[in-house]
Amino acid sequence: MRASALLRLPLVLLALAAAACSPRLLPGTEIKDDPDTRAIFELIRAYRDAMRQRDAAAILAMVSPDYFDNSGTPEPEDDVDRAILEKRLPQDLEKVDAMNLDLTLRNIQVQNDRAVAEVFYDSWYRVKTPAGDVARRDSDIHQFRLRKLGGKWLFAGGL
Template structure:
């Protein structure tokens, strides 16, 4: 019986010990630099869930560029202006409800002014297209790229 108690205690301490030092809902070490990017990922997630397009717009750099993961086809590429005039209004007008769950897997830094956050997401959204309302679910991986501009991190790619 004593061995069982020690085994349970050891198991409990192992679980508690392994969970320390990591940011919540992530496999990322809790450091001040990582926490700063991690918090931005969750600020982005909340802006999407709340359909807060003003916050989203403020988070994005004027140097934003998206190639829609298709480097060989420039037809679907867009920058800040198209993001603001086409993509954000499309999100605001067509997405009626959204639940966005994020698990940050990795945060990388290149110097002091460039960072990226790799994450897995599960999104459930109610969208309206052509007058019809439907629910869509997607589970995938993504990466947000950041650049520090005038002391503030901005999203430069990956929305």
């Protein structure tokens, strides 16, 4: 072995040791991988897949019994609870002819049995209207509110 290679060996070993000690991250994120963040990550992936399939039953299975969303407004007319979501979601998804949804997880904040997950979404879809199909594309940052019930993370708002 050459002298220069011998001098670099401790640096290489130190770099490998440092990498081994760094926290594991969720794939494609800078979010620490722990049991709660991993479960939320998997829930969001399952939601994305169910939306792509337009599978209302699968989505509703991921929703907390106490789901509530005020739609970001102070007026109660647009509030959505679990019962309203159960009625509207299948109707809304029936109007969608084709869909692709990409969700990029940006952050997860967990406090006890509550969490907020921030995602960037990019969606492409066609909606059936009386005038014919209408192609749409939407992108934005969105927050899902989650609740842990019986050891399982569920959506509590933000769908």
